Amino acid sequence: MNTAAVAPLQPSMLRRLSTWFYIRPRLFLLTLLAPPALWLGVVYLGSLFNLLAQSVFRLDEFSGQVVYEVGIGNFIDLFRAANLDVIVRTVVMATLVTVACAAIAFPIAYYMARYTNGKTRALFYVAVMLPLWSSYLVRVYAWKLILAKEGVIGWVFASLGIEPVLEAILSIPMIGGSSLSFSRLGTFIVFVYIWVPFMILPIQAAIERIPRSLLEASADLGGHPSQTFRKVIFPLALPGIAAGSIFTFSLTLGDYIIPGVIGNSTLYIGQVVYMHQGMAGNLPFAAAFSLVPIVVIAVYLTLAKRMGAFDAL
Amino acid sequence: MSAVSFESVSRLYGDVVAVDNVDFEIQSGEFFTLLGPSGSGKTTCLRMMAGFEFQSSGTIKILGEDCANKPPYDRSVNTVFQDYALFPHMNVRDNIAYGLMVSGVGTKERYARTDEMLSLIHLPDVGDRKPSQLSGGQRQRVAIARALINKPKLLLLDEPLGALDLKLREQMQIELKTLQRQVGITFVFVTHDQQEALSMSDRICIFNKGRIEQIGSPDDVYDRPESEFVAQFVGSVNLLKNAQAKHILGIDGTAMLRPERISISAADANKPSRLTGWVLEHEYLGPYIRYQVAIDDQLTLIVNQPNPGHLSAEERFARDTRVSLDWDDTAVHAIQGGKK
Numbered sequence: 001m002n003t004a005a006v007a008p009l010q011p012s013m014l015r016r017l018s019t020w021f022y023i024r025p026r027l028f029l030l031t032l033l034a035p036p037a038l039w040l041g042v043v044y045l046g047s048l049f050n051l052l053a054q055s056v057f058r059l060d061e062f063s064g065q066v067v068y069e070v071g072i073g074n075f076i077d078l079f080r081a082a083n084l085d086v087i088v089r090t091v092v093m094a095t096l097v098t099v100a101c102a103a104i105a106f107p108i109a110y111y112m113a114r115y116t117n118g119k120t121r122a123l124f125y126v127a128v129m130l131p132l133w134s135s136y137l138v139r140v141y142a143w144k145l146i147l148a149k150e151g152v153i154g155w156v157f158a159s160l161g162i163e164p165v166l167e168a169i170l171s172i173p174m175i176g177g178s179s180l181s182f183s184r185l186g187t188f189i190v191f192v193y194i195w196v197p198f199m200i201l202p203i204q205a206a207i208e209r210i211p212r213s214l215l216e217a218s219a220d221l222g223g224h225p226s227q228t229f230r231k232v233i234f235p236l237a238l239p240g241i242a243a244g245s246i247f248t249f250s251l252t253l254g255d256y257i258i259p260g261v262i263g264n265s266t267l268y269i270g271q272v273v274y275m276h277q278g279m280a281g282n283l284p285f286a287a288a289f290s291l292v293p294i295v296v297i298a299v300y301l302t303l304a305k306r307m308g309a310f311d312a313l
Numbered sequence: 314m315s316a317v318s319f320e321s322v323s324r325l326y327g328d329v330v331a332v333d334n335v336d337f338e339i340q341s342g343e344f345f346t347l348l349g350p351s352g353s354g355k356t357t358c359l360r361m362m363a364g365f366e367f368q369s370s371g372t373i374k375i376l377g378e379d380c381a382n383k384p385p386y387d388r389s390v391n392t393v394f395q396d397y398a399l400f401p402h403m404n405v406r407d408n409i410a411y412g413l414m415v416s417g418v419g420t421k422e423r424y425a426r427t428d429e430m431l432s433l434i435h436l437p438d439v440g441d442r443k444p445s446q447l448s449g450g451q452r453q454r455v456a457i458a459r460a461l462i463n464k465p466k467l468l469l470l471d472e473p474l475g476a477l478d479l480k481l482r483e484q485m486q487i488e489l490k491t492l493q494r495q496v497g498i499t500f501v502f503v504t505h506d507q508q509e510a511l512s513m514s515d516r517i518c519i520f521n522k523g524r525i526e527q528i529g530s531p532d533d534v535y536d537r538p539e540s541e542f543v544a545q546f547v548g549s550v551n552l553l554k555n556a557q558a559k560h561i562l563g564i565d566g567t568a569m570l571r572p573e574r575i576s577i578s579a580a581d582a583n584k585p586s587r588l589t590g591w592v593l594e595h596e597y598l599g600p601y602i603r604y605q606v607a608i609d610d611q612l613t614l615i616v617n618q619p620n621p622g623h624l625s626a627e628e629r630f631a632r633d634t635r636v637s638l639d640w641d642d643t644a645v646h647a648i649q650g651g652k653k
C-alpha cells in the first residue's frame with residue numbers, strides 16, 4: 001500500500017454503544033428487561049407480599065394499634081355471616097356483570113371484526129372507547145341522574161304510559177328498590193355499562209384472528225352457520241371472552257365507587273376494604289379482605305383453564 | 314354427465330371483471346387443473362364451485378344440477394384450502410371427523426372412519442395431536458383426509474402444495490395422483506405452477522385475465538399451444554413473429570420453438586445448419602445447460618443442451634463461441650390467430 005488510505009471515520013459514541021450491545025444480545029435484553037422486572041418483582045409483588053404479611057396481624061380493639069403477632073383471626077372473621085354475605089353478593093354481582101358484558105359485547109365485537117375495515121372500524125374503536133375519555137366519576141353520577149325517579153328512564157316509561165312495568169321490575173325482591181338508582185338492578189346496569197368496553201376489545205381481537213378460511217372450511221364440510229358458530233367461532237373466540245371476563249370480573253370485584261353511588265347501600269368487597277383501611281384503621285383486616293378477590297380470581301382462572309378457555313391460544 | 318359445467322359464467326367485483334364469460338366442462342373422474350397467473354380468475358372459479366362465491370351471471374352446474382343459490386354446506390363438494398384451514402382448537406382426529414360430526418354421525422362410526430382416513434394418508438398415529446404439532450406435509454395430508462371423509466363427488470384443491478418445499482411438493486404430486494386413482498373422484502386443482510399442472514393433470518385449463526386461453530391435455534398445451542400466452546406461460550419458449558417466422562421457419566404469423574428441441578453444436582462451415590449465432594450467456598442447470606444464442610441483433614434464441622454428464626470442454630460452449638443450431642421440422646409449431 002503506497003497510497004495513503006483514507007482514515008476511517010471515527011464512529012460516534014452512540015454507534016459504538018449500539019455495536020457493543022449488538023454483539024452482546026443477552027446483555028441488551030437484560031438492560032431492556034431490568035426496569036419492568038424490577039417494577040414487577042419489587043414494587044408489585046413486594047406490595048402484594050406486604051399485603052399478605054399484613055393480613056396475619058390483628059388490630060388491638062382497645063388501643064387501635066396494630067399488634068404484630070401472627071394469627072389467622074382475620075381469615076376466620078372473613079367467614080362471619082356479615083362478611084360472607086358481602087363476599088357472596090360481590091361474586092354473584094361480578095359473575096352476572098361478566099355474563100351480561102359478554103352477551104352484549106359479542107355481537108358488537110363480531111360485527112367489528114368481520115364486517116368493518118379501515119374507516120368504519122376506526123369509528124367503532126372510537127365509539128367503544130369514547131366513554132373512557134371522560135372521567136369515570138362523571139359517568140357514574142350521570143347514570144345516577146339517568147336512573148333516578150325523575151330521570152330519563154322514568155320519563156320514558158311515564159311518557160309511554162307503561163310505568164307499571166317499571167314499578168313491577170322495581171318491586172322484585174333482591175334486585176328492586178325505590179327507584180332504579182336505589183336498586184341493585186341499577187348497580188348492575190352501571191357496572192355493565194362501565195366495563196363493557198373492556199370486554200368488546202379482547203373479543204374483537206380474538207375474532208379478528210380467526211382466518212376466514214376456517215369458516216369456509218366449516219361450511220364446506222357441511223357445517224350450517226349455527227354449527228360453524230358453535231364449533232369454530234365460539235371456541236376460537238373463547239380466549240378473548242376469557243380475557244375480557246378477567247377485566248369485567250376483577251374490576252367489579254374490586255370496585256367501591258359504583259355500589260356507593262348507585263344501589264341500595266348494601267356493601268361490596270371494595271367498600272368493606274375501603275372502610276376498614278380508612279375510617280376504622282384496621283389495616284390487617286382490610287388486607288385479609290382484599291385477598292378475597294385475588295383468591296376468587298385465581299379460582300376463576302383455574303376453572304376457565306379446566307374448561308378449555310385457553311386451549312385455542 | 315359432466316361433473317361440473319360452466320356456461321357463460323362471469324364474476325364481477327364492482328367494476329373489476331374477475332371471471333369473464335367462461336365456458337368449460339369437467340368430466341367425471343377427471344384430474345382437471347385450472348392454471349394461470351395470480352389474478353387470472355382461476356381461484357374465483359374454484360370458489361364458485363365450492364359455493365363461497367356466486368357468479369354475477371351465467372350458470373354453474375355440478376353433476377348436472379344448477380347450484381345458483383346453493384350454499385357450500387348443501388353441496389357434495391369439498392375443498393382442500395391453500396392454508397389447509399385446519400381447526401387449531403381440535404386435534405387431528407376431530408378435524409378429520411368434522412364433516413361427519415356436523416352431519417350427525419355417531420361417535421363410534423365417526424372415529425372408525427377417521428382411522429380409515431388416517432391410514433389412507435399414511436399417518437395412522439397422529440390422531441391425538443394438534444395441527445400445530447404437525448409438519449407442513451402432514452397438515453397437507455390431514456386437510457386432504459378431512460375433505461375426503463364426506464365422500465364428495467368433487468374435490469377442489471386450491472394451490473394446496475404452494476407452501477411445501479420442492480422435494481415434498483414433488484412427492485405430494487405423485488401421492489395426489491395415486492390418491493385420485495384410489496378414490497376415483499373428480500379432482501379440480503388450482504395452481505400457478507405449470508410444472509405441477511403438467512405432471513398431474515388429465516386436462517389443463519389455462520386462464521388469463523379472467524378468460525380461458527386453452528383447454529387441453531398436458532401435451533396439447535405444451536406442444537400445441539393455441540396462443541402466445543399459453544406458449545409462454547407453460548414452459549420456456551422461443552417465439553418468432555412475422556418476418557422472423559416467415560424468414561427462418563417459413564410460417565405466417567407466430568411460431569414456437571421449444572428450447573429443448575433445438576440442438577446446438579460448434580459452427581462448422583462444412584456442415585450446413587439452419588442457423589448460426591454467438592453464445593451470449595450460458596447457465597448450468599443440472600439436467601441441461603441453457604444458452605442464450607444471438608442470431609442477429611433482433612433475435613436471441615434460448616437453447617437447452619441436455620447434460621449427459623460427460624460433455625467435454627469443447628462440447629460446452631463458452632461465451633462468444635460461434636455455434637450452429639438445428640431442429641426437426643416437427644419442433645416448429647405455428648400459433649394460430651397470432652393473438653397478442
